[in-house]
Amino acid sequence: MDITRTARTAAALACGLAAFAAQAGSVDYKIVTASERGTYIQIGRDLARFVAPEADINLESLPSAGSAENVQRLRSEPGVKLALVQSDVYQAFLDRAAAGNPQAAETIKPLRVVMPLYNEEIYFITRADSSLQNVHDIKDARINVGPLLSGTALSATTLYKQLFGKPLPDGQASYLSNEDALVKLTVDKSIDVVVAVAGQPAKLLVDMKAEARQLIRLLKFDQNNPASKAALQTYFPSTIKASNYPNLLAEDVPGVAVKAFLVTYNYGGSDTSKYLNRFARSLCHNFATLQAEGHPKWKEVNLALPPLGKGWTYYSPMAREMNACLADSQQARSGATPAPRPIQPVVNSQCPQQERILGLCR
Template sequence: MVGEINRRDVLKTGGAAGLAGLIGFTGTTLGQGQRLSWHAGGTGGTYFPLSNEFKTVIEEDTDFTIQVQSTGASVENVGSLASGDADFALIQNDVAYFAYNGTGIDAFDGNAVESLRGVATLYPETIHVVTRPGTGIETLQDLEGATINTGDLGSGTQVNALQILEAVGITTDDFNEQNASFSQAADQLRDGDIDAAFVVGGWPLGAIEELATTSDISIVEISGDARQQILDASSWFAEDMIPGGTYNGVGEDVPTVSVQAMIATREDLEAATVETVTRAIFENTGGLTIKADFISEDTALDGMSIPLHEGARAVFGPATTAAGGGTETETTETGMGTTTQS
């Protein structure tokens, strides 16, 4: 299990305080015209620019003002939702499942965030393992003994990196771990301070695009037996591919794996608020440029790993509250395990 893999507390950021403040939080009721807090991720990833596109379409279509905040991403964002510091956040579907069920990650073990609610799933978050030519790193196994940036502390990227490495037999004792944002990881690669970096997000990722314009890069394949080991160890991963030409100098398709990005909120946020925001996004997808081909009402519940908020259910309908088409009173298989929709 992941809880055995990640023996460190990945919530060494503000999210830890968020989880600690879960007990006793009562929340507030919001009306039209008020400001909503939207927690995203690092500025060099996909979460931050996509959240700002959501901000634009929401503010153009509603009376709400959206404040987008850069964060350490998924795990930290769960803590912010739990404490009420965030009204909406982008997180990974695997991290959402772990948080709601109080399992999988040390930060959530025995500390289930039962107030967490889903709004919609969005797009595949592709695992990028980026290195430089000349490092000799061509496979995941070659990462043993390397200096690796596994992502920000408190991010889904770090969780996924440790899961993937453990699945292929590389433990935290077998490499030198660095933790920094996508943009900082790009700088570290450029300067030769690290050998490789895990970066998770929908391609193309701005930090990697920028790095590839100034430095030669390679993206390590996750394929063959290694990919199968990862898929067997963690059901939330799926096969994926980074198309050739996505990044300068990487001309061939690169096989890899992915998780799913999703919008989450908290149970006590007013249903009318969640419904209004959700409709604004999914009725105005033409105003999006980032991952627009993936974001659709038809797929908005694919891979939904936690109970859907009642405001989102009003948008997507009571007959489709979870991936697999379960009703609001059914228990459905989500691919993450069994989730009862409420």
């Protein structure tokens, strides 16, 4: 027997097995977000850059039409393990399930919350010369609510119903992208209001030139108006800051916002659960880095798991991991800001319009 040759073969085999083990030690996962020009995709990229590597996950941040599509893709698309979803979209699926829609029940039942993130501003954009001044003035306006399956469309139509006590009439609604709708708003004037949802600073508005002030402006959300108070049962008052949009705003504008959530699936005792546990641990460990080097919206996120609304459930393996990490660092974080108030359940209409937006009508 050639001992030298045998030793070399064994060494080569060992190296090969080590390389295979190293390769097998990481997995390829995806997170679905929103448009390329929105905040969600940047949040997903931050998670891929600062959190996923420590969990041995190669995380790809994918664009999408928005929250309603994200729910569908999390349920059905291979490799999608995480999604960013607006609170009112998640609640709308729960409401439709409670109302007896079997497809909504099948879709939402196995989904789980990882953690609440931040408030996303809802922008109501009109022409600079429009007579509209406030959000509660849009009752008879022609409104672009955003594409079907988008969180924007759900937020816009839910807000309209809460403001005026009735669904947005189909004849007043359009479902174009923000870019296409802004052209119609300013050029042929066939649209009166464009609704966009994005955490500030929103790329859509940041990228506008100073000349935009001559073409468009933002409507104000008057939280003291009786109609607005009804909407605040679901949404949150916010301030759209001029410092974020110097080319568009001369002063801050009072606005309204919706909560963003990181969501996953109720995976059992599988390898996926193991890697998501690592992800939760890494998220806790690297949270300070996210706030320091990630999108500015991370500074508004509290690393906490507050109580959820009825029908909402945390993914228990990740919640245990994060709570253990938080307990270990509680003393160091004693000066942190308080946890956000619990998310309130949303009362959504049962009109066909919202079922189309959620993708429940075929």
